Amino acid sequence: MITDTITITLPPWVGEFLGADELFLPTAEERMRLVVTLARLNVERGSGGPFGAALFESESGRLVAVGVNLVVRGNCSILHAEMVALVLAQRMLGSFDLSGPGIPACQLVTSAEPCAMCLGAIPWSGVRHLLCGARGADVEEVGFDEGAKPAEWVETLERRGIRVVGDCCRDEAVAVLRQYAAAGGAIYNGGWASGS
Numbered sequence: 001m002i003t004d005t006i007t008i009t010l011p012p013w014v015g016e017f018l019g020a021d022e023l024f025l026p027t028a029e030e031r032m033r034l035v036v037t038l039a040r041l042n043v044e045r046g047s048g049g050p051f052g053a054a055l056f057e058s059e060s061g062r063l064v065a066v067g068v069n070l071v072v073r074g075n076c077s078i079l080h081a082e083m084v085a086l087v088l089a090q091r092m093l094g095s096f097d098l099s100g101p102g103i104p105a106c107q108l109v110t111s112a113e114p115c116a117m118c119l120g121a122i123p124w125s126g127v128r129h130l131l132c133g134a135r136g137a138d139v140e141e142v143g144f145d146e147g148a149k150p151a152e153w154v155e156t157l158e159r160r161g162i163r164v165v166g167d168c169c170r171d172e173a174v175a176v177l178r179q180y181a182a183a184g185g186a187i188y189n190g191g192w193a194s195g196s
């Protein structure tokens, strides 16, 4: 028998951290500080890589879903923070299309610019806004690979009607990347990237 099911489960500390009440964060900085804190806690709790993401309703600031990097914990190369936040948001809202009928415009907030995989997933998800903390170059500086991304990736999203804003709380996001690298955290690129 081959496997026919995959389950994506956030580490237990995430629910404890967020609490039970609905969360509304009106400003970009507040939203980014939440995902940077998720990234930092993911490192400090030993549950994964130094990346966090969240899905908000753009206008109201209502938090819909969060993600942290679960690649190593989940034995799954696609479980980047952005992918986890997107699939959990789609599950929460009951739609594969976050631009679907009755769904307010959604914003993906990510502690670091998307890699090639997440960049590809963003237009399919239906999000209308993307907010990034650390730059791709910051991510690569600590050893992770971003994959084959077009240099004009921001323009490719904007052409599809997705507003992109970068460098939000960049220093705080970069500090988490460096904290992870300094602690000797696993750099889990594919074999093609590490040359092995």
Ligand SMILES: [Zn+2]
Pocket: 080, 081, 082, 114, 115, 116, 117, 118, 119
């Ligand atoms: Zn990614």
